[in-house]
Amino acid sequence: MPVFQLPDEPVFPRPELANEDGLLAVGGDLSxxxxxxxxAHGIFPWYNEGMPVLWWSPDPRMVLFPKEFKRHKNLRxxxxxxxxxxxxxxxxxxxxxxxxxxxxxxxxxxxxxxxMQKAYIRLFELGFAHSVECRLDGxxxxxxxxxxxxxxxxxxxxxxxxxxxxxxALWHLVDYLLENDFELIDAQQDTPHLRSFGARLVPRxxxxxxxxxxxx
Numbered sequence: 001m002p003v004f005q006l007p008d009e010p011v012f013p014r015p016e017l018a019n020e021d022g023l024l025a026v027g028g029d030l031s032x033x034x035x036x037x038x039x040a041h042g043i044f045p046w047y048n049e050g051m052p053v054l055w056w057s058p059d060p061r062m063v064l065f066p067k068e069f070k071r072h073k074n075l076r077x078x079x080x081x082x083x084x085x086x087x088x089x090x091x092x093x094x095x096x097x098x099x100x101x102x103x104x105x106x107x108x109x110x111x112x113x114x115x116m117q118k119a120y121i122r123l124f125e126l127g128f129a130h131s132v133e134c135r136l137d138g139x140x141x142x143x144x145x146x147x148x149x150x151x152x153x154x155x156x157x158x159x160x161x162x163x164x165x166x167x168x169a170l171w172h173l174v175d176y177l178l179e180n181d182f183e184l185i186d187a188q189q190d191t192p193h194l195r196s197f198g199a200r201l202v203p204r205x206x207x208x209x210x211x212x213x214x215x216x
Contacts, residue, residue: 002017002019003019003023003024003025003026004017004024004025004026005025005026005027006025006026006027006028006055007028008028010028010031010033010034010037011037012024012025012037012038012041012043012055013025015041015042015043015057015204015208016057016204016205016208018056018057018058018059021058022056022057022058022059023054023055023056024043024055024056024057025043025054025055026052026053026054026055027052027053028053028055029053030045030053030115030116030118030119031119032119032122032123032126032128035119035123035147036123036128036147036149038055039147039149039152039154040149040211040215041057041208041211042057042061042186042204042207042208042211043055043056043057044056044057044154044186044188045116046111046188047111048111048113049113056188057204058188058189058204059203059204059205060201060202060203060204060207061186061188061201061202061203061204061207062186062187062188062189062190062191062194062199062200062201063184063185063186063187063199063200063201063202063207063210064155064174064184064185064187064194064197064198064199064200065183065184065185065198066174066177066178066182066183066184066185067178068198068200069171069174069197069198070196070197070198071171072196075164075167075168075171078164078167078168079168079171079172083136083168084134084135084136084141084142084162084165084168085134085135085136085138086132086133086134086135086168086169086172087132087133087135088130088131088132088133088172088176089124089130089131090131090133091131091133091140091143092121092124092129092130092131092145093121094133094140095131095132095133095140095143095144095145095159096112096117096120096121096131096145096157097117098140098143098159098161099112099143099144099145099156099157099158099159100112100113100116100117101159102157102159102160112157120145120147120156123147124145128147128148128149129145129146129147129148130145130146130147130148130153131143131144131145132144132145132169132170132172132173132176133169134160134162134165134166134168134169136162136165140161141160141161141162141165142158142159142160142161142162142164142165142166142168142169143158143159143165143166143169144156144157144158144159144166144169144170144173145157145158146185148182149215150211150214150215150216151181151182151183151184151214152182152183152184152185152186152210152211152214152215153173153177153182153184153185153186154185154186154188155185155186155187155188158170170197173185183210183213183214184210184214185199186207187199
């Protein structure tokens with residue numbers, strides 16, 4: 001399959017045209033209109049500093065249905081202990097900055113470049129991007145951020161400076177999504193960590209159908 005060069009207009013080829021590893025297109029920008037159009041069609045940006053923007057739509061897709069979230073006993077006890085103070089959308093800037101600095105196994109550098117941070121901060125200012133913060137003794141200990149469209153939460157990244165802080169953030173995110181009738185968390189990448197919480201792979205065709213039914 002070819003990789004498409006994006007035009008100046010914020011449009012995309014059909015996600016089904018992505019190549020085997022999920023790469024669909026190259027180029028374009030990170031304007032709010034382009035990003036929101038991408039998410040609504042099951043496409044997301046992921047690239048390293050100094051590269052053009054790369055756009056992906058993998059098949060299969062890693063997702064977590066909030067109703068299938070595994071509430072492990074140890075984590076349940078930690079949440080009940082109220083060790084962490086948990087908030088939403090109170091410190092988006094520092095959460096995305098911390099995610100960009102977090103070390104990732106098997107990765108050098110970060111894909112959360114300054115350009116990416118500015119783009120998602122703009123989405124936050126517009127009310128589309130959201131963060132969950134966990135604080136310990138008043139200091140940011142962990143958190144996550146993503147984009148909400150319709151009844152879908154597109155998870156982007158999480159971090160922790162204190163053990164289990166990001167897990168507590170995920171717990172509270174799931175509670176919020178359940179309370180507000182969200183259908184799905186798009187986890188994008190398949191990892192053992194996400195699988196341990198109930199995330200699973202679904203065919204891209206099924207994922208795109210879920211998006212279509214929940215974008216209203």
